[in-house]
Amino acid sequence: MTTNIISFTVALLISISAYASPNIAHWQTSNGAQVYFVAAPELAMIDIEVIFDAGSARDGQLPGTALLTNAMLNEGASGISTDDIAAKFEDVGARFGNSSQRDMAMISLRSLTAEEQLKPALKMFSSVLTQADFPQTSFERLQKQMLIGLQAEKQSPSAIAARAFNAKLYGDHPYAAMPAGEDKSVKTLNIESLKSFYLQYYVAKNAVVILVGAVTKQQAIAIANQIVAKLPVGKKAQAITKVVSIQTAEKIVIEHPSTQTHILMGQLGIKRGDADYFPLYVGNHILGGSGLVSQLSNEIREKRGLSYSVYSYFRPMRELGPYQFGLQTGNDQADEALSVLQNTLVSFINNGVTAEELIAAKQNITGGFALRLDSNSKIAGYLAMMGFYGLPLDYFETFKDQVNSVTVEQIKEAYIRRVQADNMITVMVGGKK
């Protein structure tokens, strides 16, 4: 039966999966916002995202600025109160969202496309984006909530580890700070600094608009115009400073009253559009990016039962994002788990991948390509990434070819050049053995 299943699998693999990628329309509004649109006529709904180069990389001396600015948008706009803004969206079943990370700050809207719902939702959405009032009472409340959020982090070993890891990895670079800020900076924030942040970065030339839904292109053009029409033209945000690589390995141990030790290990990784993206992406897929079938999962979980979750990933950003490894294990096994993690990485760099592993990885990535784009929200997510980082419009079409063209040699060469196992930052947060 085993043979049976395998031959059967192989037979199915011959059927080449060749599904069409979504048709992307791209244009610019008259005030300079970049718009990306995919028509999805099947469900009478639309997903809208407006993304600004206004994440925590722009925080300067006061980490938390970008996040709090973003959170203030729906707290008051064109004289409408927080309560009324919320009610205006929810009265028509629309969902408003906001978020702010290192590179991107975003607001989003999901609504039905029938005029009775979409029209009021869009009107409110546009006001929130372009006519934010920044009421003082809201500022004070959100500031307190951010401080409480920072306290909540301190009871989570994984959050403590992430903060320490980023601080060490990025040193003086803006990526060093967490988007949530830190106690001192959040206490120092003031409403004038948020307003000036808003005026500088929430401008048309710094905006990308994503539309996925049951509207025609003509309607999409009108919707995009309506959303951003009142945004000042402004300027695109300047390039952020280059990340300078750290050169020394370091281990940070933080004591925490937990039964497990959370281990984060890593170094600088890659940028969006990086020339080494595909060899490193496919290589990491084999090493620690493919869940239960990755080498790390096999060594740490399958063979030794050391951790429920073990992973590695590149997070490509505008500048060099992290290449990060993580696991969590009982305190008395932490040293053992760390050494298995290190040895697996070393052996991966030294030995590279086998032809069979590479075939399996390509089959996994390309054979499931349609799964990446099987919902409006996933398509919107990809468009946001492509639009924000200026990736080519044929990204979807060429993705599979790019993956398929990766060779065993390229992976080995790229890993030797880009990944230094003896130069990792390691953070361990947990209790005593």
Next chain:
Amino acid sequence: MVIKFKQIIGLTLLLPSFVMANVSEYRLDNGLKLIVKEDHRAPVVVSQIWYKVGSSYEHNGITGVSHMLEHMMFKGTENLGPNEFSQIIAANGGRENAFTGQDYTAYFQTLEKDRLAISFKLEAERMRKLIIDDAELRKERDVVVEERRMRTEDKPRALLREAFNATAFVNSPYHHPVIGWMSDINNYQAIDLQQWYQKWYAPNNAAVVVVGDVDADEVYALAKQYFGPLQPEITAQLKPQIEVEQKGKRTIEIHAPAKLPYMMMGWKTPVVNTLTDEPVWEPYALEVLAGILDGGNSARFARDLVRGNEIAAGVSAGYDLFSRLAGLFLIAGTPVKGKTAADLQQAIITQIDLLKTELVTEQELERVKVQVATSAVYERDSVFYQGMQIGMLETVGLDWRLSDAYVENIQAVTMQQVQAVAKKYFIDRGLTIAELIPMPFGDQKMTMPVGEKHDY
């Protein structure tokens, strides 16, 4: 305003019948149920197999065994080596996983549409031919120990939730956690897993749910081919385990290392599945009530407790009307700095009293109804979620068609009914309160150079 709302609801209510038209139900001779929902938006298919077994089927001493068995289902069968299931799915571009709840254990694969047979073939194999190997069990038990540490032991709120359930439920199996008590996990033997597998894993105790770009009759033919030959089993009859009547308010404290206080309140409530004599609209009125309190940023909790009097840093309400056994209406939250858990609790009680003494406004009620109707459209963006809805209803013994009737049942709820359930169920005799008391701890940090070099 009201008329406008009714128009909206009328429009959105047209959708369910259209949705239902795409669902087909079959039953194989061996008792396996197959439910297929065609959704041709993308060339993918999700295949889920739902077993009627979960932590609420377990007794003390083997708690968490359903979840442990879920892990072992990846560790080899008569014809598949450990982890080979996952490798085959991966080589076919699939995503897969499994999850265990109080009332079900489910396994799923998402694949490009022409690869459904791979999922069926593999699932049929492990439905009847699992091998519980001692050595594999010992390793995987360690993995589950780590999982429990990660999910519960080191998370103060999860610890509180666990103690809360163990207090609110005395003899109902909702008393114990899905993942099981640590002592039980540490002591599973192969025989425990074998017996559990033998008892519950059979075609007549399972439902296969397929959603995606498929033809229902072709799926039925595939199901007959792969699952058809499997033998049914005489599955065990569950004892009713009806929770004893609560006679008064229960209060507990958990002291754990934490930085923030947290509290939970829960009242015993009926669910759709357990309603016999009571009016059948009650669970839907409770669902609407949850929406009035916590259905978005305009709902009462956000408006009055987070903004308004600024007493809560965060507070939420939740109620699951589709569980197998009677459950709880839950409220949980963190007070802002300078306020105590008792202050927050008092503010919540004030909110509850208001629901008892005054009717909710027509606008609030309509807003909840509109949100439910629009959510029914949004949910269709995910094939996986559509499958979840069907599978969850099916495994608790309800009809999957309830997911469509759900919207209509919500639309029928009146403001008087919301008040009636508030008066009937938010009573001290049904109330359990749990409070997390933070135990202080310091921040200690050491930085050290990497000492000895490893043998690279």
